[in-house]
Amino acid sequence: MRGRCPSCTRAYDQTRGGARRRGYDHQWQRVRAAFLAAHPVCCVAGCGKPATDADHIQSVRDRPDLRLAPSNLRPMCHAHHSQRTSRDQVPRGRV
Template sequence: MPAQTYDAQRGSSAKRGYGTAWRKARAAWLRKHPLCVECEQQGVLIAATVVDHIKPHKGDMALFWDRDNWQSLCKSHHDRKTATEDGGFGHGPATEQQGTELVLRPGLTIMRVR
């Protein structure tokens, strides 16, 4: 699916749940959890700027608001995670599970889908 079609089908950020209530919850979460969890695991202290849904909610509002499904990430780690889940930067979601594995570091493997 072309990136433009995928983006159009996703709807606005507000329609996906990222409205005023999310912005308030996000700010409160980042105050309590200010460091990127991935950077911390590497022994590096970097401020988080994103509240990530560990398991993609895909419109499931119960999962969206489940704080056990949230983690603080820096933009770099969030971008990498999202690209892995969505099939690459701006390329829409991956539809196949075959491809070439790319091991970035132990415990972080992404799949390049062809």
């Protein structure tokens, strides 16, 4: 089994709040759509799939000032974005 156990995942999801609370509002939707239109292919070497997700290079949690900055985004297909976020989203205070 990869990633967190189901109990840890549920506990983490309950503490992090909804998408709007984390900064994914109408402004974000507009920036995301424009970014993906300009960068339609996944940035992972050798992938070549259509980009469906705009990944924050520096997380919104760590750098909220860069939330809407296109320079802090990279295009990814959903599979690669899911892999990245599962690696990076460990609750604070947990190892």
